[in-house]
Amino acid sequence: MTPVAKRAGEEIDFEAAARECRPFLLQIAVASTRNPSDAEDVVQEALLRGYRGMKGFRGDCPLRIWLSRIVVRVAINHHRSVARRLKRWVFFGDMEFPSDDGTIHEYDPPDPLREFDRERMLDVRKHVKRLPDEFRLPLMMLAVDGMTVPEIAAVLEIPEGTVKSRIFYARKRLNATLRTKKRR
């Protein structure tokens, strides 16, 4: 993926850029939002806001990082919105529904030989979702394809050292939670 950077006097084809960035932005959205079924909506909303706010893009960072910042903000607001939460309660937005061919799309491990403990994974997922946003976001973003600590720092607009310490804190906390549970 080539970063789309704005150069002096260069017009950006936003549609093409958005199409190119979309898979990456979806990953950022999945890492940022607590409800993955909202990720598509979050990306859509972020792209709309990005398109409207293109004038504010100074070109000092790759466009995908700039858009990622919007995605993170939208994702956090999306979750906080009381209306969304109510809607989720009422319409069971958290549920997974079978697709048209009747199969339920679940996470399918890429390597069937790899040991995959689904229950353990869901347990970890539950605890990851419980982490505060500032620790959860860097930890999840590290799992995004090709994301590095400097990039996370750029997206979250915090120093690299802070990203590292937050990731460490998140790991430690998660480890402690899982170990306590194991001991029980």
Next chain:
Amino acid sequence: MNVDCHWIEENLERLAFEDDRLAQGHLAVCAHCREQIESLRAIDPMVKQVFEYDLAIARSPKRRRSPVLIGAFGTAIAAALLLIVAQVRQPASTPGTPAPPAMTSKIPAPEPATSPKIQNPGAVTGRAKPEATVPDRPSSVPREARQADRQAPEFLVTDLAGYSRTLNDYRGYVLIFGVWDSKDPQTAANLERVYKSVSANTKIRVLGISEDREVKPANTTFPSAVNQGSQLLGGKAGDIVVVDANGTIAFRGSLRDESSRLLRSVQSALTALGIQK
């Protein structure tokens, strides 16, 4: 540099100590530190799994609106069913052709209560009942409706002593009351004859009612009462009405008739009620 558990704890953030031989040496001997580092290293792959799981959910086709649609359809169907049930049950509970609210053809419908006396609560004594609501009463069964229509509306009169009388006071007795007309002495005379003919029977009560407080004509002995603005079961001046023990109108005639014919018809009405002379 002294590498011990404390040092490892402080530098745990590094996770990788491959290039640090001192740390490697400590980890080789300290099981606690080794376990701690391994468990921390295991976090990232687990988070990656979580991320991939979430990504699969995000990429899977969403049909989040379907519950809304299902709910809407369900509500619509339930509403339709309720309507159908209501439609089906309505004709069952009420007659197809509602009974006419008026009395049967034999008995003219009473006039609506328009008298200010009866509407004034002060004029009504404790024993008095409100004006008849029979014609307005909703009927669910035709037979009952007819019965209700025939049910004599309450009437309210005061006797000469000033006590008010309603139809309830005559329950258990056959009540014959005539509304005599002061302008037509024939009516009072006829009523007197009727009274004479039935006065021996203790099952029968006779009342001569005047619309106004008028002096009873001479040579009459029937008990007298004054109407208190009630409908008198639809009886007007010159009418004679026979009400059976249940308060149902059994006969309605005119006091202006020829006396022997009136007596005959009253007698036949009483016979029909099972009362012998």
